[in-house]
Amino acid sequence: MSFPDHLAVRLESYIEGLEYGEDEYVAPLREAMRYSLLAGGKRVRPVLLMATGAVFGGDPQELLPTAAALEMIHTYSLIHDDLPAFDDDNLRRGKPTCHVRYGESVAILAGDALFAEAFRLICQKQQAAPAAKLAVMEEVAVSTGVKGMVGGQFLDVYGIPGEGPDTVRLLHSLKTGRLIMACVRCGAILSGAPEEQTARLTAFAAELGLLFQIKDDILDVVGETVELGKQAGTDARLDRHTYVSVYGLRESERLAAESREKALAELGQVRGETVDLAGITNYIYERRR
Numbered sequence: 001m002s003f004p005d006h007l008a009v010r011l012e013s014y015i016e017g018l019e020y021g022e023d024e025y026v027a028p029l030r031e032a033m034r035y036s037l038l039a040g041g042k043r044v045r046p047v048l049l050m051a052t053g054a055v056f057g058g059d060p061q062e063l064l065p066t067a068a069a070l071e072m073i074h075t076y077s078l079i080h081d082d083l084p085a086f087d088d089d090n091l092r093r094g095k096p097t098c099h100v101r102y103g104e105s106v107a108i109l110a111g112d113a114l115f116a117e118a119f120r121l122i123c124q125k126q127q128a129a130p131a132a133k134l135a136v137m138e139e140v141a142v143s144t145g146v147k148g149m150v151g152g153q154f155l156d157v158y159g160i161p162g163e164g165p166d167t168v169r170l171l172h173s174l175k176t177g178r179l180i181m182a183c184v185r186c187g188a189i190l191s192g193a194p195e196e197q198t199a200r201l202t203a204f205a206a207e208l209g210l211l212f213q214i215k216d217d218i219l220d221v222v223g224e225t226v227e228l229g230k231q232a233g234t235d236a237r238l239d240r241h242t243y244v245s246v247y248g249l250r251e252s253e254r255l256a257a258e259s260r261e262k263a264l265a266e267l268g269q270v271r272g273e274t275v276d277l278a279g280i281t282n283y284i285y286e287r288r289r
Contacts, residue, residue, distance in 0.1 A: 052187030177209025
């Protein structure tokens with residue numbers, strides 16, 4: 001079971017061809033958007049969406065608009081995360097961050113534009129029944145708002161009472177896990193997955209999001225800046241609540257292994273060919289950057 005790189009290749013080709021208008025006066029903004037969106041990466045989130053859809057007979061090619069939209073939203077979140085007001089990072093995927101390259105104001109607007117363009121892409125390009133398209137837009141909106149990614153980012157910056165396991169799990173289930181869950185759920189919605197199968201996939205996605213964040217926290221401690229493509233040690237520098245700061249490194253590694261097993265167990269209850277989803281799960285567990 002390996003990562004489905006063939007799906008990432010499809011996504012890469014699609015996002016390279018995206019247009020954001022032809023007006024010359026916003027050309028520098030388009031350049032900043034494309035700079036961050038095309039900076040590379042494994043494209044885990046859109047690949048997760050396409051792989052989920054394929055379990056229920058969805059054509060990955062037909063799912064590309066929503067898959068690309070979710071990658072655009074993820075990129076917007078990275079641009080904003082890197083800003084001096086948040087993580088103040090200078091490197092992302094081995095390149096200068098958007099605000100370092102283009103300035104803070106352009107970086108903020110590039111993130112805003114990617115978020116808006118993501119919804120435009122779903123509205124205009126995703127072929128689906130109206131009810132399914134509306135459900136997808138609701139899923140994306142909820143997963144990125146106060147009850148999802150933005151709410152989690154707020155908690156990460158300003159903190160919440162307590163520093164125990166429940167606190168750190170809540171924080172990261174919103175900041176990281178909710179968008180990962182949206183990718184799985186949108187793939188299920190667009191491919192017409194039965195309700196009980198969508199519930200199984202949602203449970204799988206919850207564990208996958210947890211696994212992703214635990215590994216992220218571990219790599220921030222043990223990884224090297226050159227290998228990660230971003231500044232190592234950011235969490236400690238900013239005194240952020242992470243799995244490693246709460247549990248310690250050894251226990252975090254055990255929790256990561258446990259989450260992988262739980263995710264694969266949930267996946268085993270899904271009817272259909274789930275080898276690509278299993279490959280994504282193993283990649284997340286084994287990744288070094």
